[in-house]
Amino acid sequence: MRIGIVGLPSAGKTTLFNLLTEGHVETVSGKMEAHLGSAKVPDRRIDFLSDMYKPRKTIYAQIEFVDVPGLARGSAAKGGVNQFMAGVREADSIIQVVRAFDDPLVPNPEGSTNPVRDAELLHTELLFSDLEIVEKRIERLEGGKKGKENPIELPTLKKCQEILESEGRIGSIDWTPDEQAALRDYGFLTEKPVILVANVGEESLSTDDYPGKAELAEHARTKDIPLLTVSARTEQEISELPDEERDAFLNDLGVTESGIERLARAAYAQLGLISFFTVGEDEVRAWTIHQGTEAKRAAGKVHSDIERGFIRAEIVSYEDLRRLGSMAKVREQGLFRLEGKDYLMKDGDIVNFRFNV
Ligand SMILES: Nc1nc2c(ncn2[C@@H]2O[C@H](COP(=O)(O)OP(=O)(O)OP(=O)(O)O)[C@@H](O)[C@H]2O)c(=O)[nH]1
Ligand SMILES: [Mg+2]
Structure with a gap:
């Protein structure tokens, strides 16, 4: 899974990227480069299984993050944005970082702290960036140069154009599977699900308040966007301290979960993702799949041979194992299950795939 981090200049994107990926990218404003890094998704279930099996390797799920330069007011209209946004177009989801801290040492390009204004401004920039692509493509298709191979492409792009011109999001309507296929390669920014992150100052962590909080919460609620609060710089500084x-x-400060824990949870919920586990002396590992994935397809995540030669899945739920403390007890209680290829995998299933190739 890949998540793109976008925002206005000096919102704290690179700081957040460093916090999530435990990276050390310099936070110099105005640098026109993108950064790619990955984070392991913390999972207490994996910690527990790893303690139990003492495997040679423990492998957590991973999320890839891409951090891009700030989108300044009007930058999409000037062009050039699309170059550095390439990494975000391939992302599954977008984090919109809005600045909710005051700091005279870090000038706010908009002159004051106002997270809703910034969220709206950011949406406009993303929208223009999509619109530029849509319009260019429509022009080419209408000029008859390309696109004869997919007759649905032009009408679908026209629909996009209409949505964007009325300031909506491409992702706001239910596209048919054919339309979705026609749109897929474009990676439109306003088609992707959004997680809003308010980057607050240190003092806000204990007061649980920040400038423009009520308005931002209302904005997120009406647009049905998950809203998280992070103090990127503070949490990043703290993360570098010794454990105790x-x-x-x-x-x-009342922070009970790390930034990556909170973000991973929001992203999994939003994208409908769940985890299953494979365990053994060699390896304890988390695998990420969509809700509603059948056992046979899940097996293909592990290896295509296992999917092809699928016989059955032996499954124990993590909660049963944790509660009872050993696989032997789980068997005794009759909670060890054999499932066929159409079984719909559940979050927390511990699986051993039987296969034959
Ligand atoms: N006071 C304060 N400063 C912060 C906070 N988060 C980030 N900063 C500072 O704000 C400045 C900009 O942070 P960056 O992470 O580089 O912001 P950015 O969004 O990546 O900026 P661009 O890439 O230039 O658009 C840096 O000096 C950070 O240390 C915060 O929560 N509080
Ligand atoms: Mg940056």
């Missing part, structure tokens, strides 16, 4: 000190600091 770090926990004490976080407790003092």
